[in-house]
Amino acid sequence: MITIPLRILLVEDVKTDAELIIWHINKIVEFPHVKVVDDLEDFELALQSFVPDVVISDYNLPTSSGIEIFESARSTDDSIPFIFLTGTIEDEVLASNTFLAGASGFILKKHMDNLDAKLGPLLKQIVFNMVGRTEIREKVRQNKIAVNQIYNYLDNLNVDTEEQRENIIQIRKNIENIKSDAGKVKGRNKGASQGD
Known part of the structure; x- marks a missing residue:
């Protein structure tokens, strides 16, 4: 379990998915501080006031795409780790393109039952990079x-x-x-x- 406090900005428009993701995060991180937003405008405001350690974002949102969220994060601070979480994309090429663009990870929502097993190593790597700083x-x-x-x-x-x-x-x-x-x-x- 990750024992240092971790600030996570979660971009998710489906309330039940957000609750399930937070439940899994609580299994991985002892002291998570999770802020949930569901659109680009609220995301940009949260980047300014919340200043997260990591962003976890759905790929398909009603008013914007995960790529727009990702680009907004990069334009604000290109060092913020960014993890895509989606249920509709199973294209390996698109997944590899997100890594090439600089994303820290890509998880399919079909793995929601064991999300902590998929998300845990990514968050541990992020924390490892933060330790000492x-x-x-x-x-x-x-x-x-x-x-x-x-x-x-x-x-x-x-x-x-x-x-x-x-x-x-x-x-x-x-x-x-x-x-x-x-x-x-x-x-x-x-x-x-x-x-x-």
Whole structure:
């Protein structure tokens, strides 16, 4: 059993499936914090405020596709592990394409009876990759939430002059530059550790 707290963002539109998935997660993770959303808009809001350790998403949703959810996650944070869970796709080519796109896993809902056996190894690998970075991970999560709050504040700020508008644009550019620089450092550190 995974004993560290794990924040899981579950994208599932069928309530009974969501409940069953959470039941299986509770068999794998001692302290899961699961947030369930059922569309792209709520998913994007949850990415900003919840900042998950892993995303588990149905592939076919009424208002969007799993690929749209996946692309949204990647555009927000390309390091978030992402697992597809679906009942309608049994195409091995499509499954392999999701791995090529960067997904961490792909599970068919026909395996729901023993989902914990299929999902457990994927979550354990994610946790293994997180171990030793718990403190850093929490600081990064808090920083992401703070940046998102700043963006929301800027979006809701009433500006009266052109100078104020330009200052807000400059603040946004500075934040993006900081995020870009942090991503470059992360990429260099990742490359250096892989070369060891």
